[in-house]
Amino acid sequence: xxxxxxxxxxxxxxxxxxxxxxxxxxxxxxxxxxxxxxxxxxxxxxxxxxxxxxxxxxxxxxxxxxxxxxxxxxxxxxxxxxxxxxxxxxxxxxxxxxxxxxxxxxxxxxxxxxxxxxxxxxxxxxxxxxxxxxxxxxxxxxxxxxxxxxxxxxxxxxxxxxxxxxxxxx
Amino acid sequence: xxxxxxxxxxxxxxxxxxxxxxxxxxxxxxxxxxxxxxxxxxxxxxxxxxxxxxxxxxxxxxxxxxxxxxxxxxxxxxxxxxxxxxxxxxxxxxxxxxxxxxxxxxxxxxxxxxxxxxxxxxxxxxxxxxxxxxxxxxxxxxxxxxxxxxxxxxxxxxxxxxxxxxxxxxxxxxxxxxxxxxxxxxxxxxxxxxxxxxxxxxxxxxxxxxxxxxxxxxxxxxxxxxxxxxxxxxxxxxxxxxxxxxxxx
Numbered sequence: 001x002x003x004x005x006x007x008x009x010x011x012x013x014x015x016x017x018x019x020x021x022x023x024x025x026x027x028x029x030x031x032x033x034x035x036x037x038x039x040x041x042x043x044x045x046x047x048x049x050x051x052x053x054x055x056x057x058x059x060x061x062x063x064x065x066x067x068x069x070x071x072x073x074x075x076x077x078x079x080x081x082x083x084x085x086x087x088x089x090x091x092x093x094x095x096x097x098x099x100x101x102x103x104x105x106x107x108x109x110x111x112x113x114x115x116x117x118x119x120x121x122x123x124x125x126x127x128x129x130x131x132x133x134x135x136x137x138x139x140x141x142x143x144x145x146x147x148x149x150x151x152x153x154x155x156x157x158x159x160x161x162x163x164x165x166x167x168x169x170x
Numbered sequence: 171x172x173x174x175x176x177x178x179x180x181x182x183x184x185x186x187x188x189x190x191x192x193x194x195x196x197x198x199x200x201x202x203x204x205x206x207x208x209x210x211x212x213x214x215x216x217x218x219x220x221x222x223x224x225x226x227x228x229x230x231x232x233x234x235x236x237x238x239x240x241x242x243x244x245x246x247x248x249x250x251x252x253x254x255x256x257x258x259x260x261x262x263x264x265x266x267x268x269x270x271x272x273x274x275x276x277x278x279x280x281x282x283x284x285x286x287x288x289x290x291x292x293x294x295x296x297x298x299x300x301x302x303x304x305x306x307x308x309x310x311x312x313x314x315x316x317x318x319x320x321x322x323x324x325x326x327x328x329x330x331x332x333x334x335x336x337x338x339x340x341x342x343x344x345x346x347x348x349x350x351x352x353x354x355x356x357x358x359x360x361x362x363x364x365x366x367x368x369x370x371x372x373x374x375x376x377x378x379x380x381x382x383x384x385x386x387x388x389x390x391x392x393x394x395x396x397x398x399x400x401x402x403x404x405x406x407x408x409x410x411x412x413x414x415x416x417x418x419x
């Protein structure tokens with residue numbers, strides 16, 4: 001069976017170069033590798049898409065905080081379900097300050113005795129307007145957009161951060 | 171007694187069944203012994219010959235072998251724990267509590283898994299330092315050093331993904347903090363965090379993803395690289411030995 005002498009590689013059918021100096025073997029190799037590459041890239045993309053959920057069953061990012069009269073003047077109220085502080089200043093402005101520490105995402109706590117917001121994880125401390133006093137936190141606590149609904153309740157949108165000072169005057 | 175046992179064993183090795191399984195009869199010469207190792211899937215990645223020095227405690231403290239033994243312990247205990255664990259909120263926490271207080275010997279298995287996991291991280295680090303200080307990363311061991319670093323990372327990822335599974339406060343906040351560290355990666359950090367957690371916060375999706383990573387994906391990666399690691403130890407000429415390895419204390 002194997003007695004017939006094999007043709008020398010140079011004279012194999014696919015190995016004679018055509019007009020452009022490309023052999024049939026090279027051409028097929030490149031086509032195959034190209035097709036596999038495109039298929040591989042496509043698979044990677046659709047797999048990544050598969051792993052990014054389109055519907056999330058997470059708490060709504062916009063919520064009603066209730067009637068403004070619920071919050072006394074010069075007070076900080078922590079809303080546990082939303083992890084937001086509703087701050088009402090002496091002049092009657094309302095601010096919604098995030099309770100999530102900007103360092104690594106722990107939930108901070110309002111300490112009325114020191115008038116500070118303190119993080120239990122790594123000791124960052126903030127003022128009631130969210131500015132940093134000390135600690136590893138790189139940024140002040142963000143302020144969320146706070147508006148008044150048609151029926152007179154505070155509405156906070158956690159997806160929309162605003163500059164500190166852009167509070168709501170009621 | 172020992173002689174008859176020996177005789178029985180020799181007779182067993184001459185049977186057709188033995189030869190069919192191991193592909194050869196008694197290995198009585200160095201050549202046939204070597205061939206017996208080469209021709210066996212489970213032995214072929216071990217060296218046929220080792221230097222006596224490299225077997226001394228001083229040469230390795232058996233840190234790699236103990237790490238591998240702990241990996242086996244973790245696989246077996248983890249597999250057993252899986253029979254009582256649902257990766258769903260809040261059932262996961264209840265299952266963990268059941269394993270501790272209701273299931274027979276559950277607390278033993280859980281603690282064994284827990285302590286073996288802590289020990290494995292410790293041992294793998296110790297192994298790395300030991301190899302480093304002995305210069306075990308130098309040629310021709312560079313590739314195996316890199317494989318070792320991959321195995322260290324896989325061990326840490328296994329530890330991290332397993333951390334979430336009890337679904338208690340510690341687990342929740344550890345993964346919250348850890349995933350925020352991931353999001354500090356430039357440009358892709360937030361995307362990686364979102365994909366890893368399957369959402370914006372540590373919830374049901376995150377628990378299931380970490381469970382699959384912990385129980386299937388990472389162990390498979392670990393087994394693959396452990397196989398390469400062991401095989402390369404042999405191909406690179408065995409453990410690094412130093413002149414003072416057989417010194418008597």
